[in-house]
Amino acid sequence: MEDLIGSFEKKDNVSLGKMLKEVENQTPLSLEILKLSSFRKGKAHIIGVTGPPGSGKSTLVGKMCKKLATMDLRIGVVCVDPTSPFTKGALLGDRIRMQELAKLPNVFIKSLATRGNLGGLASSTADIVQVLDAYEMDVILIETVGVGQIEFDVLGVADTVLLVSVPGLGDTLQTLKAGIMEIADIYVINQADRPGADESVKDLNLMVKESGKREWSPPIHKTVATQDSGIDELIHDITAHKKYLERSGLWKEKRQTRNVTRLYSMIESLLAQRVEDHINREESLKAKVQDVMKGERDPYTTSHEIVDRLIAKHNSYQYGG
Template sequence: MEKLIEKALNGDARSIARLITLVESESPYAESLMKTIYPHSGKAHIIGITGSPGAGKSTLVDKMIKEMKSKGKKVGVIAVDPSSPFSGGAVLGDRLRMQQHSVDKDVFIRSMGTRGSLGGLSRATYEAALILDACGKDVVIIETVGVGQSEVDIVKIADTVCLVLVPGMGDDIQIMKAGIMEIADVFIVNKADRDGAERIATEVKMMLDLMPKRSWLPPVVTTIAEKGEGIKELCSKIEEHYFFLTNSEEGKRKKYQRLTNEVEAILAKEIARIVEDAWENMKSKELLDDLAQRRKDPYSVAKELLDNILCGGNLNV
């Protein structure tokens, strides 16, 4: 394991892929691996790209990779896809749209499944981002599925969140969603050659004007990803936001909040594992019969289970 980690930290793509596979498959070695990796992380700019399916996120990321590469940056990409109900693996395989970069030694692209995570982002997504960070990537781009809560969930992982909107797909309604306006650091109106693009851009700016003043005013960038138009300006605005984060109190506060979220996520996962194990030991046909016949209620059973865990010393509280 030490040799594998050492090779990954030196940028070996095959070793990096193996480390990500270990955390994604929840290997018994995953925790010790992340403990070793963590001190080497904290240098990369993590960028979240989210938005409705069909917004052109993968094409946008493809062009962003090219622009960032032209500036000498090493780029890691995690394309989060819906999980297969059979294998747990990624279904769509968005990295196919980024095929031209697959042989570039300075670019690492990985598709990952949501693996049933309600927020659309599994714990392994963040751990994979940390691995790419520790292994020398200057920028790590996380492209989300773009459905439901994942749009908001990305803020717990990324330094800079980019929300992609598209005319003609109901995205004028999308911007009215509670929470959506708050999470985006950069708004992107993609497929700007379509009718209605200017209207969406104007509506976003009007909504931002109505919101409480913030020290960072999210810019609205129009792009035509297929033609590569607007990509240079987009990357410039993303860099401006990262500079703002590294030189402001808000940036420090956001960083501390992410670290808090990180510890809480690990705690929640560990507590859930302990509770599930205890429930499996407690569950019996007699108990389920009592619940079915209403001789016992699930609230009392749950409290009894928790009392047994706490009194048994399985949780240090």
């Protein structure tokens, strides 16, 4: 591990790749790495890109990246694709839309499969981002799965969220509307050379206005990613959003909230695991679960009984020594 961290600190991409692989597979070694204080930097600007399928997210991320790379920034890209629930396999196809990044030394791309996680990201995403941040990336772009519904996970990870849509996906926008206003800091109408682009912009404008006055009013951009058009303006607003976050104190606040959220979610999963282990060890509890399974006992009472029992046992252990 020392060797790995040593070469990691020397900015050796091979060691970064190896470390990410550990983290992706949530190995014991990866937990040791993530505990290190040098892995709590919080410096990178984390940009989430979400949107429905076919909106050209990957191409857009690729072009943004190319532009950012010319600004002498170090960039990490995390692309997420769905895992097949049947075979557990995944085809990770985002990278092919970013072929022109292959020769850029300051761009590092990691493709992740969701591995059963439903919120639009892989469950390891936050950890992956943490490692990329520790590697002193200036910008980390996260591309969500994009399967249609709103993918809220990205809100918990990113500082700036882009919602990408395309003309003609008006219906999709409507269905997204319920949660759309809360999700995005910047809207992008990609493939804006297609008919209906201006209407989409108008619709979005209306929706943004309806959502009430806010300190940061989400701008709406038209891009044609395949032709590099509108990218400069988009980058400009992403930078502006970062400045706004810093100025308003949100930059720090978001990070703090994120830290606490991560703590709580870890506590949650840890507890769940411990409770399950305990039930499996204690025959009387196991029997209760069996009864619920058969429908002979109700889950409301039983859940209270189990938790009460565990806490009581834990307290007696504490006080009784």
